[in-house]
Amino acid sequence: MEAPLSRSLVLVGFMGAGKSAAARELARLLGGVAQDSDAVFEARAGEPVEAFFDREGEAAFRAREEQIVLELLAGPDAVISLGGGALGSARVRDALDEHVTVLIEVEPDVAWARAAGRGRPLARDRAAFDALFAAREPIYRAAADAALPSAEPAVLGRALGSLQALAGAEGPMPRLLWATSASGDYPVWIGEGALATAPWPLGEGSRRIAVSDANVADTWAGRVPGLSGLIEIPAGEEHKTLATAESIWRALVAQEATRQDHLVAVGGGVVGDLAGFCAATYQRGIPVVQVPTTLVAQVDSAYGGKTGVDLPEAKNYVGAYHQPAGVIADTATLATLPPAEFAAGCAEVVKTALIAGGDLWERVGAGDAVDEAVILACARTKLAIVADDERDGGRRQVLNLGHTIGHAIETVTDYRRLRHGEAVGLGLLAALRLSGRADLREQVAGLLAAAGLPVTIAGIDADDVARATRRDKKRTGEHVPFVLCDAPGDVRQGAQVAPGDVRAAIAELIA
Numbered sequence: 001m002e003a004p005l006s007r008s009l010v011l012v013g014f015m016g017a018g019k020s021a022a023a024r025e026l027a028r029l030l031g032g033v034a035q036d037s038d039a040v041f042e043a044r045a046g047e048p049v050e051a052f053f054d055r056e057g058e059a060a061f062r063a064r065e066e067q068i069v070l071e072l073l074a075g076p077d078a079v080i081s082l083g084g085g086a087l088g089s090a091r092v093r094d095a096l097d098e099h100v101t102v103l104i105e106v107e108p109d110v111a112w113a114r115a116a117g118r119g120r121p122l123a124r125d126r127a128a129f130d131a132l133f134a135a136r137e138p139i140y141r142a143a144a145d146a147a148l149p150s151a152e153p154a155v156l157g158r159a160l161g162s163l164q165a166l167a168g169a170e171g172p173m174p175r176l177l178w179a180t181s182a183s184g185d186y187p188v189w190i191g192e193g194a195l196a197t198a199p200w201p202l203g204e205g206s207r208r209i210a211v212s213d214a215n216v217a218d219t220w221a222g223r224v225p226g227l228s229g230l231i232e233i234p235a236g237e238e239h240k241t242l243a244t245a246e247s248i249w250r251a252l253v254a255q256e257a258t259r260q261d262h263l264v265a266v267g268g269g270v271v272g273d274l275a276g277f278c279a280a281t282y283q284r285g286i287p288v289v290q291v292p293t294t295l296v297a298q299v300d301s302a303y304g305g306k307t308g309v310d311l312p313e314a315k316n317y318v319g320a321y322h323q324p325a326g327v328i329a330d331t332a333t334l335a336t337l338p339p340a341e342f343a344a345g346c347a348e349v350v351k352t353a354l355i356a357g358g359d360l361w362e363r364v365g366a367g368d369a370v371d372e373a374v375i376l377a378c379a380r381t382k383l384a385i386v387a388d389d390e391r392d393g394g395r396r397q398v399l400n401l402g403h404t405i406g407h408a409i410e411t412v413t414d415y416r417r418l419r420h421g422e423a424v425g426l427g428l429l430a431a432l433r434l435s436g437r438a439d440l441r442e443q444v445a446g447l448l449a450a451a452g453l454p455v456t457i458a459g460i461d462a463d464d465v466a467r468a469t470r471r472d473k474k475r476t477g478e479h480v481p482f483v484l485c486d487a488p489g490d491v492r493q494g495a496q497v498a499p500g501d502v503r504a505a506i507a508e509l510i511a
Helices: 019-030 037-045 049-056 058-074 090-098 108-115 126-143 153-168 217-223 242-254 269-284 295-301 331-336 339-356 358-365 372-388 395-400 403-412 420-434 438-450 462-469 499-507
Strands: 009-012 034-036 079-081 100-104 146-148 175-179 186-191 208-213 227-233 262-267 288-292 306-311 314-321 326-330 482-487 490-495
Touching: 009 019, 019 034, 019 079, 019 153, 034 037, 037 049, 037 058, 037 079, 049 058, 058 090, 090 126, 100 126, 100 153, 108 126, 126 358, 126 372, 146 153, 153 175, 175 372, 186 372, 208 217, 208 269, 217 227, 217 262, 217 331, 227 242, 242 269, 242 306, 262 269, 269 288, 269 295, 269 306, 269 314, 288 295, 295 331, 295 339, 295 372, 295 420, 314 403, 326 331, 339 358, 339 372, 339 395, 339 420, 339 438, 358 372, 358 438, 372 395, 395 403, 395 482, 395 490, 403 420, 403 462, 403 482, 403 499, 420 438, 420 482, 420 499, 462 499
Parallel strands: 009 079, 009 100, 034 079, 100 146, 146 175, 186 326, 208 227, 208 262, 262 288, 288 326
Antiparallel strands: 175 186, 306 314, 482 490
8 A cells, every 4th residue: 555554444324324335536646556344354255245145145235244254354354344243243243342443424314315226135125225324323423533424535635644643553542533513624533532642634844833711721622733822812702702812813813823823722612612613713814723622612613614702682693604624522521520510511412412312312301421432422513414404404403402492591691601512401391391292391401400400490591591592693583583303303383473472481591
């Protein structure tokens, strides 16, 4: 290979994901030859997989498949694509530990369209197909060192450097998610120690100037490798203002920052929003790398490119879309997070799980601990939504679940009384009341309370909060669009809700 690998890149995923084509393209880019377990099987059997499968049965097929896959994994380093069911073997999963496992993601509808009627013995019945997809997906995700949203050649080409970094690493590496959007792609590295081990998204010629707050700068900003400068701002949502943004812009001027340089946002959502906004606007745009250090930021705000500041009248009213050049989410930073800050992030975890449904909701709804796997799943959920709708034209609005009333509560309390996650938790309860899901509201209230979050608030006026919802930034006409949840995994945006119902849902929160 022109760029030799020290470990094989092994592509996994459901049938129809495009693994074989992706392996060929990656091998072409690397100057090597792709290996395909199904193709090897058919060459040895002298017949198509479907014919053998139908005559001998699945058990016989899996036994031979396992043998072939283990041979490929024990052979020379290469780009290897595996059949969709190969990871059903524990021996294969164990053997993958020596290589870089890359999940090629695919939606069930797309997979069915590609696989049905094309010689796939397990793609003959749609209900069984969907059930198999649901059963296998958690196995793929647990095994994956990296996940790519598609097998498109352009995506593979842009992600190649990050995949090579994984394959060439001598020690443990964070997990890689590849983010795509209409305005650009970027790597997302998630895992303990990521700040020290993840490859930096931008080259050495670009100076790294960190923006951090008083709570985080001393602990984490200095750990950014190759840091050229630091701009420290006051901590807290009340400082997410144009005045603070101006102080950052002027500090950049003082440090003679140019468009060749970039900002590094080291902190929570406030720092990420501010640094991203300043990067979007300084000299009409410089890159930003997000280094989220709070749970809220690691599961939500660091991804997707929304940046901005608050006005006294409403939250996030001035801002820009500015996708990061990369995200490095070092989960070790959460160990230094005050318990109340970690709890605030749990509200965003619950929100994301309600949107995602499926395996993520099963874990979160059962009260399981928020670990790296949950953080990865939350990030993956948001990235998939943003890939389809970068600028809130439709589906991305579901990420606002709980935020319309949550933001209004933050506004009427001058951004000082509640953490963002605490307000979002209250907003979730109101949204579930408006959705007519009293049972789900009760379950979510229990999850929030168990995390240490408030489920009621005293000393505010329901009418003030209701009026503040009218200034929600997503309003485009007479009506404020609400996001409602009919069931976990079934969330809809753009709902019209009667003003009296909004006030009643808010009043229910007031102790």
